[in-house]
Amino acid sequence: VAFPSKATHQQTRAYNAALVLRALYEFGPISRADVARLSALTRTTVGDVIAELMADGLAREIGRGPSTGGKAPILLELVDDARQVIGLDLGEFRFRGAVVDLRGRVQATTEREVGGLNGDQALAVVHEIIDELAEGRRPTLLGIGVGTPGIVDASTGTIRWAVNLDWQDLPLGELLHKRYDVPVQVANDSRAAALAIQLFHGRRPTNLVAIKVGRGIGAGVVLGGELFHGDGFGAGEIGHTVVDVDGAQCRCGQFGCLETVASSRAIAAFATEAARDHPESILAERLAKAGEDVDDAGPGGARGLHLDDVRAALVTGDEEARRIVVGAGRALGQVVAGMIGFLDIERIVLHGSVASLGQPWLEAVRDEARRRSLGLLSRDVTIELAPTTDDLVVMGASALLLTAELGLAVGR
Numbered sequence: 001v002a003f004p005s006k007a008t009h010q011q012t013r014a015y016n017a018a019l020v021l022r023a024l025y026e027f028g029p030i031s032r033a034d035v036a037r038l039s040a041l042t043r044t045t046v047g048d049v050i051a052e053l054m055a056d057g058l059a060r061e062i063g064r065g066p067s068t069g070g071k072a073p074i075l076l077e078l079v080d081d082a083r084q085v086i087g088l089d090l091g092e093f094r095f096r097g098a099v100v101d102l103r104g105r106v107q108a109t110t111e112r113e114v115g116g117l118n119g120d121q122a123l124a125v126v127h128e129i130i131d132e133l134a135e136g137r138r139p140t141l142l143g144i145g146v147g148t149p150g151i152v153d154a155s156t157g158t159i160r161w162a163v164n165l166d167w168q169d170l171p172l173g174e175l176l177h178k179r180y181d182v183p184v185q186v187a188n189d190s191r192a193a194a195l196a197i198q199l200f201h202g203r204r205p206t207n208l209v210a211i212k213v214g215r216g217i218g219a220g221v222v223l224g225g226e227l228f229h230g231d232g233f234g235a236g237e238i239g240h241t242v243v244d245v246d247g248a249q250c251r252c253g254q255f256g257c258l259e260t261v262a263s264s265r266a267i268a269a270f271a272t273e274a275a276r277d278h279p280e281s282i283l284a285e286r287l288a289k290a291g292e293d294v295d296d297a298g299p300g301g302a303r304g305l306h307l308d309d310v311r312a313a314l315v316t317g318d319e320e321a322r323r324i325v326v327g328a329g330r331a332l333g334q335v336v337a338g339m340i341g342f343l344d345i346e347r348i349v350l351h352g353s354v355a356s357l358g359q360p361w362l363e364a365v366r367d368e369a370r371r372r373s374l375g376l377l378s379r380d381v382t383i384e385l386a387p388t389t390d391d392l393v394v395m396g397a398s399a400l401l402l403t404a405e406l407g408l409a410v411g412r
């Protein structure tokens, strides 16, 4: 491996611009002198970079700050809406897209149902969504970020395998870059969501694990302020960790994977089974209703209970629903305990459709994680629900792009 001996002039400029942008982003309004201090760049360099940013409309002067003896310094700030990013969440049944500004504030959204579409049709929908959102915004469009289920080579933007969309080795990043002529970032959805929590929600922890629990289960790991992808871009793929050696067969071929006991599909299947075994339960009542109502047949046409039914039964105090939800939470807690022991990360955030089961589920995850990890390690660990769940992947996809293009969110 040859190391580059000298950064090119252009690389240096981009790097300096990123340092200045980050100072404006995190500490603005701020003076040129303070930007120089924080970025460890010379005042001359900072002055040059700021002149360029102002010419590009990315920074502006907002008057003088308080004087500390001499002449009061002119303060600068980032122009939050100077650029827009399009973020996409390619969910299993629905694609969602949003336009956000540099602070992650949503300016427009759109979505399309995609259940049952094949690979090329699904790609056409991606174009449709971007076309709609980019309309009238092309001059200030900074780039496109995409979060998708499956294994993604984030360095090239190639989706190696997304089983539900029938995409294999699809160079999505390259295709979108050619079509729209802006930078594109593509990553796995769980990882994108972790970045959203890191950049837009809360205390900017340096280390964070965010676990998406829906039909699939995957974790995004942020280490030292940066997303950790793993050598094969499979870091955080915890859904196929075996938690029950005598368990049911998983769609991956193994038996007793976490997804077979803790995913939304598993919870719905257990609930359907329990409804049949316990005719007096609220679950049974809901199943009878589902049977009458043909329109209630879920995606794929399977007639049975859904996660929504389990949530509703749980709220009314149904014992069977509670037993199932606690069981699913415990199984996840078992795997979370392993992550705590291995990584010693203090903040674990849960999101995805299953997280909507709320407190009883969260408590089960916590109890089991605590019970199974060393007391010393688990004492300071917080396991919590994400502040919002709907837009995390869309926001994370935007965060991917902001991080790559402006150097934001990188650990200080």
Ligand SMILES: [Zn+2]
Binding pocket: 239, 240, 241, 250, 251, 252, 253, 254, 257, 259
């Ligand atoms: Zn599996």
